[in-house]
Each structure stands twice: as structure tokens, then as C-alpha cells.
Amino acid sequence: MESRVLSRATAFASVPSLRKSPRQPGAVSFVSALRPIGTVSEGGNLIWGRQLRPALLLEASPPSSRKEILKPCLAAAAEGGDSAGEAKVGFIQKYPALVTGFFFFMWYFLNVIFNILNKKIYNYFPYPYFVSVIHLGVGVIYCLISWAVGLPKRAPMDSNQLKLLIPVAVCHAIGHVTSNVSFAAVAVSFTHTIKALEPFFNASASQFVLGQSIPLSLWLSLLPVVLGVSMASLTELSFNWLGFISAMISNISFTYRSIYSKKAMTDMDSTNLYAYISIIALFVCIPPALIVEGPQLLKHGFADAIAKVGLVKFVTDLFWVGLFYHLYNQLATNTLERVAPLTHAVGNVLKRVFVIGFSIVVFGNKISTQTGIGTAIAIAGVAIYSYLKAKIEEDKRQAKAA
Template sequence: MSFTLKQSALTVSNSVFDKRSSITCRSLFLPCLNLQNNPKRTLLSLSKPLYISSFQSFNEKSVILCKAYEADKSPSPAAAEAKSEAAKSVKIGIYFATWWALNVVFNIYNKKVLNAYPYPWLTSTLSLACGSLMMLVSWATKIAEPPKINLEFWKALFPVAVAHTIGHVAATVSMSKVAVSFTHIIKSGEPAFSVIVSRFLLGERFPPAVYLSLVPIIGGCGLAALTELNFNMTGFMGAMISNLAFVFRNIFSKKGMKGKSVSGMNYYACLSMLSLLILTPFAIAVEGAHMWAAGWKEAVSEIGPQFIWWVAAQSIFYHLYNQVSYMSLDEISPLTFSVGNTMKRISVIVSSIIIFRTPVQPINALGAAIAILGTFLYSQAKA
């Protein structure tokens, strides 16, 4: 049972009130109280109403015991902070799970398309075109808030887009020549490129633990490459170039976007659009519309109409997984993002081996495990 007593000041006498006296009451059920004759009364000023949670009457001419608490009591700062951190952890967990799942699906459909339609330049172009179209529609229909950008934004984004375009095409070329698992094993060596470029081109220095973490990365990648049953130099070089390009993309992104207030989702959308403009003329020059048309006709005749779904799926999921990864980067530190990226590669490698039944020798698997472990140690040492 609960009652409300509202007044600017309340006379209290050790929670014990004489029922025989009276004052004006706001509740029809609360006994009227007056403490004017009580010598032990205390004045308590209230900025918020008191809620009477319970009262006990011992007899008609005896006392009434009241228990009250202050209304709208705010939670302690520590409790509010703990609740906020828990909600943030759940949000990041959802981002990570979605990011990994979308990436796995993209790699599966991307490999299916490249096996039937070996034109990585067009495949890369379609991925960027699909993502750009999706975001333009989202902005036009107000599903997503359009970014407020200017010419300076595009100037800063241009070198990032160049590096992103090179890295995207190189990775797709690699996956068109070798197994998905092998491409991602080599791409797990990206931290080694990051340290080398940062050290010799930017003059950055790192603690000894960072340099030591490069030993298992380089050693593991080398062991995996030497024992790869379907090794292909074009595929190997494509993954290596992709590593280098994405390192420069990250460097340019940090420098060019410093102080810019654009969300991760919109930032990646603009990056996709600019990369599409850069890539399209090169894709036409390297492969050409004639080759695309002939290859498309052959793929549809062999695979059937589902081939069109494969192409659409790999394009859609490519944009979605990258978009979620950039949204994750908005919420977490680069270190946590790096750990998440490492775990993503494990999920892609394992799932692709299972789905495509890629033959793996024990020593090849050992090399992959060593390289991924080195990547994890690097992320910890970088902290």
C-alpha cells in the first residue's frame, strides 16, 4: 500500500505520530497528523513528495508508525554507468556477430561467382556499384540521414578511395586464382606491412613486443604459402598487394578524416562511390564489355538463373559487411577492431574450407594457426 504526502515542509517526530491531533491530509486513507504538541519534532524540507509505503495502527488512541521514502530517487552514478557499459557491450557483440556472418556469406558467394565467371575486375566493380546504389536509395527515402559534406571532404577522401580500390581489386584477383582460405591466411599478415610502412615511411617507433609479434605472422604466412597445394603466384601477389593497399588506406583515412564528423555508415558509402568512379574505367580497359558479355552468357548457360542471384548476393553482402565493420569502428577502439578482424579471418578460413572442401595438409593448417596467433599477439602488443 502506498500513499503520497506533498507539502513544502513536514514536521516529523522520530517516525512516531500522535493520531489524536490533526492537520490537512492529501490522502483519504492516511490518518491526519499533527505534531504541534510533541517536543521532539524535527523539521524536514522536501523538494520531492514523500511516498508512505506502509503504516501500522496499534489501537485507536495509540500511535501510528509510518515508513516513507523520497519519490523519483535517481540511481547511483556507478549503477547507471554499469548499465550503460552493459548495453554498449551487447551492442558491440551484435555488431561483431553480424560483421563476421556477413563476411562469411560474402566470401562464399564471391568465390562461387569467380569460379563460374573469372572476371575479378567486373566483380569488384559490381560490388561497389551495388553498395553505392543502396546508399543513394537510403538517403533519398530518408532511411539513412544524408551526410553533410563539402569539397574538402572529397579531397581528403580521394587517397583513401584510391588505396581502397587497389586493395579491393587485388583481393578479388587473389580469390579468383586461389582458395579463399589461402587468400585470408596471407591477408592475416597485414600487421607486418603496417609496422614496416609506419616505421620507414612515417618514422613511427614501436615497443620490442610489436616487432617480436611479427615473427610468427611472417613465419606462419610463409609456412602456409610453401605448403599450399594449389599455390598460384598471381593469387599470392594479389593478397600481398591487398595488404599493402589497405595499410595505406588506414593511414590516409586517419590523416584525412581527422576532425570530420561523418558516421561510419555514411563514410563508407562515400568511399564506395568514389572508389566506383576510380575503378570503372580501369575495369573496362583491363577486361572490356565484350569479354564480360561472352563470359556472362557462358556462366548463365552452365549454372542457370541462380548465377544472377550469386552475383547479386556477393555484391549486396560485400557492402553490408564493410558497412557494419565501419559502424563497429565508430563504437570501439582500433585495438578491439583489430582483434575482431583477426577473429573474422578465422571464421572465414574455417567456413570456406568446410563449404568448398578445400584440401588442407596438417603443416599448412599449422602455418595458418601460427600466422593468426601472431596477428592476435600483435594487437595485444600494440596496446
């Protein structure tokens, strides 16, 4: 094969003979001087698909030709360094706080839309078990399509990971169904007020399940939360025991889901993690829906809904509520991956403030003065708890660093 010389003939003429010579101590071999293919502007010569290092050319080149070889090399190095730096530092790495803020905003926005649309469906189709299946079913279809196009690439699943995900999915399914039962039974604002007790259940699980010591100050900060929820419950106009107990069960289920999710997230990215959780949870939710609501749906449930709003609106409402449900949970999982669990818990509380406010405005729910005061006390108590816990965690990190 003929060698191709892609630089000046004068530079090539100055290259020493390439015949193999006896190896001497300290000598640089010709093979070690080769590196992968580059461009002529980098200051080297391409010979047989390889590039000679400029050092070899400089050793045998006259001083007049060295400048000609060095100039393009330095220029290319400078340009390459700038472009490499720009490639390495992208928008996400440069502005992590903005990206995290965007995740929180989309999480809140999608959650508010979901809650509003979900409650509107229950006003003419009060079947929370079936609607829960639709939520998960639309999400699973979304995940399968995403995997099919490679956005994201499906993570492999083995038996060990499946054992980690099954408890998460079961807790997710129970919490999801009981939340929807509560949403269908009482006002959205009241359900979210009860679910503000989630930090209390998290602290209880940490103390009595995980064996972590919870300081007395944190327990005391939870008293306003319990008091506020109790005040709101006593005077809530839409109160009933089904909605209250269902929301409490949901709190317990989601507490355990958070504990198991953080463990499972170590071996899989959050998008694939939630996709597998949704698939497993769907299979968990289908049997109760068929047993509890199946006969009623076939008898008059579907017919009544279609008669009220029409087939097209009924189907499109179910599709959109399922899509918004999956997307807001996906964003919540992605946000959990980006921040500490405590920050995520605080964000979850603020999300409830948004949902409660929007639901009161949209649905015109009438609340008593005591209910409003109780809700405010509960939210304030959660904020105090979150602040104290953050301070304790920061003190621990500083102590370890010291």
C-alpha cells in the same frame, strides 16, 4: 483575450494583485516567475499560456491550501525524474559491451557469407574486376536509397572532406580489386592466410610513414607471422603468383586505407563515411574493369555464365554478393568507430580464422599438414603481436593519467 484559470478557484483567489508595482531591491518580478507551458498536475496555474511557479502561490496561499498545491507538484517531480532517467539510459548506453559484441558477430557472419558466395561466383564467372564493380555498385544503390528515406540522413560534403576521402577511396578500390583477383586465383583460405600479414604492414607504415617508434618486441612478435605465411605458401596446393602478389598488394592498400580512414572519421559518422568512400571507389574501379575484362565479357563472359547457371541465378548471385559485401564492410566501419584500432585489428584476425575454417569446410579445400601448421603459426603470431601492442598502449595511457 480572456485568461483561463485551470486550477481551483480558492488557489486563484489567493494570488496577489498583478498590477505593476515599483521595483524594489530583492523583489521577484512577475515575468521572471513565468516558465513554459506545463500541466495542471505539476502544481501550477496556466494563465495566458504561461505557468505560474508554485512559489508565488505558496507565498500568498493559506497553510491549508499549500498541501494541496505541493502534493501534485512533488508527485509529478518524482514521476518526471524516473521517466527522464529511463529515457536517458537506453539499451546501448546500459549494455555497451553487448552492442559492440553484436557488431563483431554481424561483421563475422556477413563476411563469411560474402566469401562463400563470392568464391562460388568465381567458379563459373572468373571476372574479378567486373565483380568488384558489382560489389560497389550494389552498395552505392543501397546508400542512395538509405539517404532518400533518411536512414541515415546524408552528411554534407565539402571540398576539404572530399580531399580527405579521395585517398581513402582510392586505397579501398585498389585493395578491393586485388583481393578479388586473389580470391578468383587461389583458395579463399590461402588468400586470408596471406592477408594475416596485415599487422606487419601496419607496423611498417607506422614506423616508416607516420614516424612512430615501434618497439623491438613488436617486431620480434611478427616473425612467427612471416614464418607461418611462408610455410603455408610453400605447400599450398592452389598457390600461384597472381593470387599471392594480389593479396600482398591488398594488404598494403588496406593498411593505408585504415590510416586515412581514422583521420577522415573525425568529421563524419562512419555510415556516411563508408557511403562516400563506396561512391568514389566505384568510379575508380569502372575504367580498369572496362579495359581489362570488357571485351571478354561482351564476347563470351556473360553468355558462358548464363549457360551454366541461368540468367535468374546469375543476376541474383551478383546482387546478393554485392549486398553482403557492402553490409559487412559497413559493419566493419561501424565497429572501428566503436573500438580502438588495435581491438579492431585483433577482431579482424579472428574474423580470418572464421573465414578460413568455414571456407575449408564448405569448399572441401585440401590443405597439406605444413599449410595447416603454417596458418596456425601465423594466426598465433598475430595474436601475440596484438597482445603486446595492447599492453604498450595501456601503459602509455596509465603514464599520461599519472
